[in-house]
Amino acid sequence: MFLNEFYSQKDSSFRFTQQQASRFAKTVANDYNKIHDVDNKRFCVPGDLLFAVSLVKFGLSETMKIDFTGMVKNDTDLAFSPLVENKTEIVNTDQKSFMKLEIGGPSSHDEKIITKIIKEYVQFSGNNFPDIMVPLMRSENLMFNPARALVMYKSMQLNMTRVNVNSITLKFDGAVIDVQGKRATVTFKFDFYEGNDKIGTGQKEMLLSGLIPYEESVMAGVIADYQAAKTKYLAAAS
Known part of the structure; x- marks a missing residue:
């Protein structure tokens, strides 16, 4: 499977190098968040890679x-x-938890469908900023603080009517922001289709902390930096 190049497996354990995780973020998820740059002191593996x-x-x-x-x-x-x-967790050798997973109902191990849903979902997920998130923050006159941005992947869930399918595509179905003081939860909703048939729904939640009043010029600078990082990476990779 294509995902094999983005992590290494040994017996029952697995791990990610910075290069693997960063390349997944940029080449699969189209996510140029600086926290996934190999030289970032706050580097972390994308949550979407754990899901994959x-x-x-x-x-x-x-x-x-x-x-x-x-x-x-x-x-x-x-x-x-x-x-x-039907519950499991991703843990390290000290049993520290990084992700909890609960599954239910029949499952499919069709490699073609799993590959497609990984690519469809993470590409959608990686495009949440700036196209979707910025208009939501603007509508509430609030934004994350660029000096110490605290934007965390909180949770996600899928609900499928069937999993034995021949094809699958994802379509965005709207987003909402729920503000609680200096914090906000952004919920992104999406649907899954096999052809014209809707076969499932899902949602992803992001947690924003340390919110400050929205400033168009400041956010424009954040977006410009993000786009510049994308352009630089793509130019180097070509």
């Missing part, structure tokens, strides 16, 4: 609920805890 590895391990289930509980650094030995009552 979970799909490879357990397949696509009719229901999948994920809660992100920690930030994975590079070269950390990880493993899935034993599956008990």
